Amino acid sequence: MIELRELTKRYGDRVAVDGLSVRVQPGVVTGFLGPNGSGKSTTMRMILGLDAPDRGEALIGGVRYRDLNWPLKAVGALLDAGAFHPGRSARAHLTALAASNDIPGSRVEQALRLVGLSDAATRRAGTYSLGMRQRLGVAVALLGDPGVLLLDEPVNGLDPEGIRWIRDLLRGLAAEGRTVFVSSHLIAEMALTADRLVVIGRGRLLAETTVAELAADDDSLEDAFLRLTSQATDHRGVGAS
């Protein structure tokens, strides 16, 4: 379980995340929705201890990320599709990270197989397509067979087949009893993947709900999402005339 308590982060004058309190439960896929710049990635980074909150805390199974004994065995994270050195092969990248958490080499091969990168494992990761980079990121997240998974925009850059693969993978992981927290700004995709939704705008919690509840009052889930976030977007274009 992930628990955010009054999580707050400022960058200068700008408040990126503002008193966010959320519980993310195991056994279901929880979608983390919000417009661009609403604080989703900042929240994810704070959960992982990469950014320090100005106030509040993020707990995983009751402890802060930095206090985990084997972080990769507790939490698997896909932060962005570029969190690797382009000159290093996928296998070397995974082997290095595995070594840091005492994960056996056999698990590296397993993770490569799971994401379908076994045949490309010796290639330098910089030569990968965006979809393959995402798959490498997913392999890192799965490396320690963790009970909690955090994925920031995992379907970015994936083709339809890849998107379906991610969807099935995430639902399967949740069905095994894991906590799956996945961010997106694509409401339609979340409608297919997630059971529960956490919606934020300008760093604040707008709704903690289920896909069914959110769509009930409006014509479509998209309308409901746009209504919810209409007061909380930073940038908006006007229609062409």
Next chain:
Amino acid sequence: MNGYGFRHAARMERIKLSSVRSTWWLATAAVVSMAAAGAGVGLGYRSHTPVATAAQILNNSLGGAIVAQLLLGALGVLMVTGEYGTGMIRSTFAAVPRRRVVLAAKVAVCGGAALTVGLVASFAGYLSGQLAIRGTAIPAASLGDPAILRAVVLTGVYLGATALIGVGIGTIVRHSGAAIGTLFGLMFVPMIVAGLFGEDGIQVGRFVPLLMLLNSIAVTSPVPGLFSGWISTLLMCGYAAVAILCGGVLLRHRDA
């Protein structure tokens, strides 16, 4: 086992260091540059009059360390900034959230690797210099002579310390270009400044890395006014420690 520790982080760093090409290029270039400088010096002195002394040949054949220090310094810098530049650092800190364990592992792995390469490079410079003067009237410099052995070994240690200064500066600056620029600046600018003081410059110059290398470390007997080779080398290690400690303090509070 109750959680990860330095040993795990060091294994990760060792795999990371050996699995990028730039490591091997920089290490090879460091050895080749010293070997080439040694051979060049030796060949240049073959027909030189008056006949060169053993000390002269030794000092000059280790001159490739001027280039090698920049290459190994860059190696140290890239070990840190290469991760910030690519986003790898987030994967690293997610795997090992206690950041100073990561820094300690980088220092140990980079220090060990750079010391090894530095020693190989230094001996390569010495040997090529000796090979290049074979069959001439120039006396050979034997490693059995403690002063010769000391100069060759300390030059290798100096190179290892330079790489660690690179790790420290890389951790402070975090940007490859800026960090390598800073390192090169710190290597050369103080030497120019020391030169401006003329005769009194030695008071400052004995603390300047490049002057220590050329006049105190890579020589059989230091130029008067400079520290002994051992002290100069220790001073370099001290600079590395300061840079790494500063990096360690900043590392703790910064967002990755």
